Amino acid sequence: MKQMNQRDAIHYIATQQEFRASALEGRVYGVGNGRLDEQETAYYNRDLNAVMYWVYSYSTPIAWYTEGNGWYVVEQKFSSTTSKHQNYVRQAIAEANELVGA
Numbered sequence: 001m002k003q004m005n006q007r008d009a010i011h012y013i014a015t016q017q018e019f020r021a022s023a024l025e026g027r028v029y030g031v032g033n034g035r036l037d038e039q040e041t042a043y044y045n046r047d048l049n050a051v052m053y054w055v056y057s058y059s060t061p062i063a064w065y066t067e068g069n070g071w072y073v074v075e076q077k078f079s080s081t082t083s084k085h086q087n088y089v090r091q092a093i094a095e096a097n098e099l100v101g102a
Contacts, residue, residue: 001025006088013092014099016053016065024085025056034060040076047072057085071096 002012002019012019012026019026030051033044035058050066062085063073071093073086 006085010088010092010095013055013063013089014095023058023081024088027054027056028052030054030061030064031056031059032061034058035078036060036074037076040074043072043074055085055089057082062086063089 002017004012004019004021006021006024009019009021009024009026016028017026018028030048031054033041034056036044044061044064047064047066047069050068051064052067053065054061055063057078058081060078060082061074062078062082063071065071071089073089073093077083
């Protein structure tokens with residue numbers, strides 16, 4: 001898995017490549033629902049078998065991509081660092097949309 005700084009991870013998220021940047025990770029397989037609350041866990045369980053790419057912050061999924069539904073970014077609030085990671089994901093989604101001309 002590629003190691004990098006967190007800002008550089010935006011492109012890896014946009015192109016759905018695996019990486020590790022300290023507590024921020026992109027994976028092609030899920031590793032659990034971490035600290036998700038009940039509502040977000042319901043979304044996690046709903047999409048679990050369809051997810052093609054996961055983004056984790058401190059071992060908690062904060063976003064995932066499914067072929068049929070596209071990106072889902074968790075709305076639950078965590079630490080300021082995880083909020084920053086969620087913003088990186090939003091930037092990556094915008095970059096991904098530019099790459100495909102959406």
